[in-house]
Amino acid sequence: MENKATLRVELLSSTKDLDIIAYAGKLCYSKTTISDLKKKLVQSEIDLFVEKLTDLGHLSPLEHVSFTFGIEGISRAATHQLVRHRIASYSQQSQRYVKQDQFNYVIPSDVLKNEKALEVFLTQMKQIQRSYKEITTNLMDGYIYDYLTKTLDTKDIINESKYLHKTLKEMNKRKYNELEKVAIENARYVFPNACETKIIVTMNARALLNFFNERCCVRAQKEIREVAYKMLMLVKKEAPAIFKKAGPKCFGLGYCPENDMKDSECHKITHKQLLDLIKTNV
Numbered sequence: 001m002e003n004k005a006t007l008r009v010e011l012l013s014s015t016k017d018l019d020i021i022a023y024a025g026k027l028c029y030s031k032t033t034i035s036d037l038k039k040k041l042v043q044s045e046i047d048l049f050v051e052k053l054t055d056l057g058h059l060s061p062l063e064h065v066s067f068t069f070g071i072e073g074i075s076r077a078a079t080h081q082l083v084r085h086r087i088a089s090y091s092q093q094s095q096r097y098v099k100q101d102q103f104n105y106v107i108p109s110d111v112l113k114n115e116k117a118l119e120v121f122l123t124q125m126k127q128i129q130r131s132y133k134e135i136t137t138n139l140m141d142g143y144i145y146d147y148l149t150k151t152l153d154t155k156d157i158i159n160e161s162k163y164l165h166k167t168l169k170e171m172n173k174r175k176y177n178e179l180e181k182v183a184i185e186n187a188r189y190v191f192p193n194a195c196e197t198k199i200i201v202t203m204n205a206r207a208l209l210n211f212f213n214e215r216c217c218v219r220a221q222k223e224i225r226e227v228a229y230k231m232l233m234l235v236k237k238e239a240p241a242i243f244k245k246a247g248p249k250c251f252g253l254g255y256c257p258e259n260d261m262k263d264s265e266c267h268k269i270t271h272k273q274l275l276d277l278i279k280t281n282v
């Protein structure tokens with residue numbers, strides 16, 4: 001399983017400046033100037049003030065700090081769920097510009113555990129890799145031939161893949177690269193949801209709390225839940241005052257707001273359970 005992708009989540013940067021959150025929060029309730037607020041800020045009280053703001057649900061001050069994650073070894077299926085979170089910035093590896101003859105893929109844990117399902121899965125991945133390569137080559141052959149017939153005498157063109165590629169590469173490398181981009185952007189339509197991708201995500205703290213509410217919940221699919229747990233673990237270390245009560249909705253509320261769904265898996269989660277869940281998923 002040389003092409004099996006492994007999830008990696010890294011905190012690339014953060015503006016975890018709690019002072020900013022405190023100025024922004026205090027400004028709302030104060031007559032004083034911003035410089036006076038800065039002078040009056042008692043460092044030892046900042047953590048508690050930030051916690052108080054999150055408890056009150058006064059969350060707009062949290063939008064002034066943000067966290068940037070690098071995520072690799074994630075499937076396109078999961079990044080499609082991730083990018084539904086609109087209050088964020090994303091940069092994702094392009095399937096139009098990056099040729100991926102031997103693309104890596106994410107294997108869902110249930111498929112990994114089931115020998116027969118795994119065999120079908122791996123066969124399919126290999127087939128798609130072959131198809132992607134063949135479609136790219138066939139399209140390129142056609143594009144190059146069409147281009148060469150416009151610039152050279154037809155009798156000088158040997159309509160064979162190897163020759164066509166060599167001729168255009170030597171003649172006009174830029175045109176070759178341009179045509180290859182068109183070929184791979186068409187060939188990528190055969191890629192599966194399992195295809196591995198890489199993405200950089202920046203979210204402000206408020207958007208992150210909402211993200212954890214939704215994606216740490218047992219109702220979220222396992223892969224994005226694993227991503228969310230890893231992100232949560234990282235920000236809990238980075239800015240504990242902001243993320244002390246972060247997690248699925250039930251964790252902050254103390255009850256499940258969707259209890260009527262009678263999901264047997266669902267539970268009112270305790271702090272210890274959440275930490276255990278994170279540990280077992282990271």
Ligand SMILES: Cc1cc2nc3c(=O)[nH]c(=O)nc-3n(C[C@H](O)[C@H](O)[C@H](O)COP(=O)(O)OP(=O)(O)OC[C@H]3O[C@@H](n4cnc5c(N)ncnc54)[C@H](O)[C@@H]3O)c2cc1C
Pocket residue numbers: 084085086087088207210214215219220221
């Ligand atoms: C378990 C689960 C199952 C799901 N199933 C489906 C599904 O079957 N089909 C599907 O399409 N999606 C599904 N989703 C995606 C879900 O509906 C949201 O689109 C996604 O989780 C992003 O959440 P969000 O809008 O809160 O986040 P963000 O886009 O980051 O928004 C954050 C918050 O900003 C506010 N906001 C943002 N944009 C607007 C707006 N235009 N108008 C008003 N308020 C706004 C809202 O308060 C929102 O909660 C599912 C999500 C989960 C967790």
